[in-house]
Amino acid sequence: MKTLYLDPFAGISGDMFLGLLLDLGVSxxxxxxxxxxxxxxxxRLRAQPERRQGIAGTRLLVETEESHHHRTWQDxxxxxxxxxxPPETAALARRIFRRIxxxxxxxxxxxxxxxxxxxxGALDSIVDIVGAAAGLLALGVDQVICAPLPLxxxxxxxxxxxxxxxxxATLEILRGAPVMDGRxxxxxxxxTGAAIAAEVARFGALPPMRVLRSGYGVGTRQLADRPNLLRGILGESCADGGDRDQVEVLETxxxxxxxxxxxxxxxxxxxxGALDVAYLPxxxxKNRPGVGVRVIAAPKDGATLAERLLRACSAIGVRRQVAERFKLEREAAEVETPLGPAAVxxxxxxxxLLRVSAEYESCRRLAQASGRPLPEVYRLVERAADDFFRDRE
Structure with a gap:
């Protein structure tokens, strides 16, 4: 899995992100x-090499002739x-603007x-955000991970x-994201930098990976205590026995x-958008029987779902924590059975291949159509799938 890891030790802005993409090889x-x-x-775009405290990177300058602007989000x-x-570029840029x-x-x-x-709403910011969307998609990464942002x-x-x-606005954009004192x-x-990071990345530690290259996007200001750079590490995730990501666990x-x-x-x-919901006795x-509500959510949806919990039930508080999730590789397929095709x-x-799992909705339809008990249909589908796919592995 091709991964871009963002190391924002001096923060992130739209032009720093664009400079980083260029430094990593985007033209x-x-x-x-x-x-x-x-x-x-x-x-007009102008890229130039610059150094910050002895470290070289790429600075992207967005030069505009616009002196006045009046644009709404709808505009x-x-x-x-x-x-x-391109549809993917437009969709990502629109999501970033909507977040802001x-x-x-x-x-x-x-x-x-x-x-x-x-x-x-200024032209240079529009260029930053659309350019960020186009450049990231051109880089062709499978995931972006970002370290906590320094405020x-x-x-x-x-x-x-x-x-x-x-x-x-920065604080609101980063609601639910890990941050730290930037001192x-x-x-x-x-x-703009916060919205790009929040929309394209999940926040977490540097994952195990083989480093392909690193790059630096140069910021405008000269900082006394650190090089004003956004560092990116491009790599291939090391095989660790399966895929993994992060989720938020919401409980009340x-x-x-x-x-x-x-x-x-x-x-x-x-x-x-919840990935899973469970109720626990x-x-x-005061000896009251109660119900524990546990929601598994993608990090980008955690804050929204927590708010929904507070509004849609009697909860007066919701606990949130980030958890690492290890996953098996999953692939949807279809198998022929004596009762007809079934999804697995x-x-x-x-x-x-470790195992084949029958899909409930597909089995339920076959059970209703055939008049057979659902457990019998499950066994029939899994047996047919096991014989069919194991012969081809």
Whole structure:
């Protein structure tokens, strides 16, 4: 698995991320070709090698002729949707802008549709975000992992006045993400950089991998205590007996919920993107029987699902923790049986088939159509699949 690991020891911004992509081998022509699809003009990219405290990297300069801008989130979203960008590039850029827009809406207490971008609506920011989406896809990585982001203290001047650091939008964008004290009075993580990291990466430690190359995106400011660089490590994940990733585990305990509500809650959470939902019997205080709710979520969905839990049941608190998940390799397949075709999952480890698992919905349909008991259909499907696929491994 080709992995990009982001090491933001001096933070992350849109131009630092673009510089890093170029330093890792993405051509500036690739970015320019994607950006040419935008219905805007007056921009130019210029890449140059620079050093920060003796370490060489690539600095990308976005030069624009724009002196004034007035763009809403809707303006930018519609522009990206209609721009003729490659579908994956457009979708990723729109998600990044939506993440920023949602944060601005929350901070200012307005609807997303009412958000007017100032700094992020400027042409150079549009170029940063669309270029980041195009460049990352051109790099061809399977996953991006990011170390905790360093946040600053102090103030930054923006269109609304002097904002405290970290900027409110940055904090909102990073809700649920691991951060650390950057011990710096200058802005290390910009809203654009935070949104890129939060949208494209999962946060975690450097995984076992074979290093292919490293690169550095150069930031504008000269920092006294560290080189102002965004480091990226490109590598191939080492085989460790299976795939692995990170999930968020959300938990809450209930002793006053109607069971009918819990049935609807499970369906609602799964429909909203939960990977799994389970109810556990509990004996709670005051001798009350209770229910433990456990939700497994992708890191990007953890905060949303925690909020949904608080609103959709009687929970007054939700615990969140990040857990590493080891997974078998899974492949969907179909097998012919005497009752008709049936869907199965092939489960492998290091490419070797370990077992075949029948899919419930497929077996249920065969059981209803044939009048046979469901356990008998399961055995029939798994036996047919085992004979068919093991002969071909």
């Amino acid at each position: 500036i022509a690739t970015l320019e070709e994607a950006l040419a699809a935008l219905p805007v003009s007056g921009w 930018i979203d519609k522009m990206l949707a209609a721009a003729g960008l 827009g949602a944060a601005e809406a929350k901070i200012h207490g307005i609807a997303l549709e009412e958000v007017h971008f100032h700094e992020v 600053s203290q102090g103030f930054v001047r923006c269109a609304h006045g002097n904002f405290p650091l970290p900027a409110p 710096c009075e200058f802005e290390l993580v910009t809203p 305990h209930l002793d006053d919920s109607n069971p009918e509500w819990l049935g609807a809650l499970m369906e609602d959470l799964l429909a909203a 509990l004996q709670m205080k 999952k092939l489960l492998r480890r290091d490419g070797k």
